[in-house]
Amino acid sequence: MVDVTTKPMTKTGGRRTPQQSQLSAWSQLKSNRTWLGYWFMLPALAILFLFLAYPLGLGVWLSFTDTRIGRSGVFIGIENYEWLQGDSIFWLSVFNTLLYTIVASAIKFAAGLYLALLLNKHIPFKAIIRAAVLIPFIVPTVLSAIAFWWIYDSQFSILSWSLKKLGLITVNIDFLGDPWNARWSTIFANIWRGIPFVAITLLAGLQTVSPSLYEAATLDGATPWQRFRHITYPLLTPIIAVVMTFSVLFTFTDFQLIWAMTRGGPVNATHLMATLSYQRGIIAGQLGEGAAIATAMIPFLLGAIMISWFGLQRRKWQQGADND
């Protein structure tokens, strides 16, 4: 690796001497730094090409073939997609994914913003509280999903026990055994896991809002809601756009939470497109069909990226900075 990076530099040294008299050191570097730049980009681009760009293309190609594990496939056109179109489980997974994404993202946004506003106030032990809030984001998702699995246990759930003691229910709630219960339970776990990210990043945005704006608005008689609506929200819009794009993206493509808790059950009620794609592609060995399900997620992702792009643009415009 050292070899790779020193090569262009000896070139640099060699080329520098004849020009030395006419050009400053900085402009000399301009003349050949493009070459050096390419060498510096090489490791990152090589990895990203081999393990990201190429598989992305390969995935789309696989979705047009009937590849299985251990057998290379042949091109079969859109047969996989035609098959999926008539597959009720696929459409159920699309429905689940949309429900999961929309409900979880909306609640994550509302609760996260609320938590960020709370944390932005003057409170004792602020640093410790902020650190504690982030813990769900630090702990590996699968491990906290396992904890939720235990909390949602059909017989020994602490939630059922507490509700029974409070006299609110008489029989244990079957959190993960009933289709709709399972959906809401997994959505709750996802919200729980996502709130810290939204809250802490929005808090960082809130901290850049000048307090004098609030003081001025208060002097003019603005209510707390008006202060939020006309100062906080507009100033926060750009960062909200970015945070929510990431949040939607990661919720939409979620896999581990579902896999650790329900594996798509009961009766496919919690299958997301990602888990269904794993089920069909890897477990059942139908790589082509699995790839088709994964590829069907791409249009949604493009939508999310467009939102992110326009959000970023607006932020630059607001700052008055150019693209640098």
Next chain:
Amino acid sequence: MTEAKTMGAGRAGASDDHSEGMSYLESVPRRLVTLYLPLALFLVILLFPFYWMALTSIKPNEQLLDMERVSPFWTWEPTFQHIKKLLFESNYPRWLWNTMYVAAAATALSLFASVLAAYAIVRLRFRGAQTVGGLIFLAYLVPPSILFIPLATVVFNYGLFDSPFALILVYPTILIPFSTWLLMGYFKTIPYELEECALIDGASRWQILTKIVLPLSVPGLISAFIFCFTLCWNEFIYALTFLQSVQNKTVPVAIVNEFVDGDIYRWGSLMAGALVGSLPLVVLYAFFVEHYVSAMTGAVKE
């Protein structure tokens, strides 16, 4: 951008000074209802699963399933049998080692590639640097869930199936885009003049990078390191797809696949496994909270 950044930092500093702000306008009971109560509720909900995880892992088996005689929310007879069983009678230490080894190697590889890439984009500004920067950002938006099937065939064709090297080479695709963007932000704040001085004194680009830029961006490197390490530890779908033999697995995969059996008493060791698997990250995080937060918010702000 540098200017905007320092301005932002200045403003953040100012808001800290006035953090008392207008809070004197609110009475104590009012603050109790509008601030402390919801905050406490949030904290209880966010932290309860960990309390429950920790409590379950030290409860004796009979208390786990009998919730009538003793209150399930506390135990007076803590036991280390679950953790002992985990550490001495299972492959757990091996899985922990695999996870750490893969995470450390993948993080090191990603940081190496990202430092070079970020420096090239920000300071060498070669032709097409802006485009490449944008493409790297786009790479951040490609989720593992749509890549694991084609990657499985790629990994198989390269002969890396069921080998930790598959993960070490694949994880950087998640880490490089993120840490490149983070480091770009740090490199932008280093004054050009320092580099120009070094160039005049005859330093090569490599020397400038290792002797001036890197020492000045240590906080950024720590942030990137912590965040990458955490992401590796957390990664699940690639590890689940590419690894097959029991002794090669990482902690998250092993917990889901190896611990989940029909045993009604599994909960103790399952929770102990989850707890021990999270502790290294929590300890690391406790030491570097600020770096972690700046990594998370920095990447979003950029």
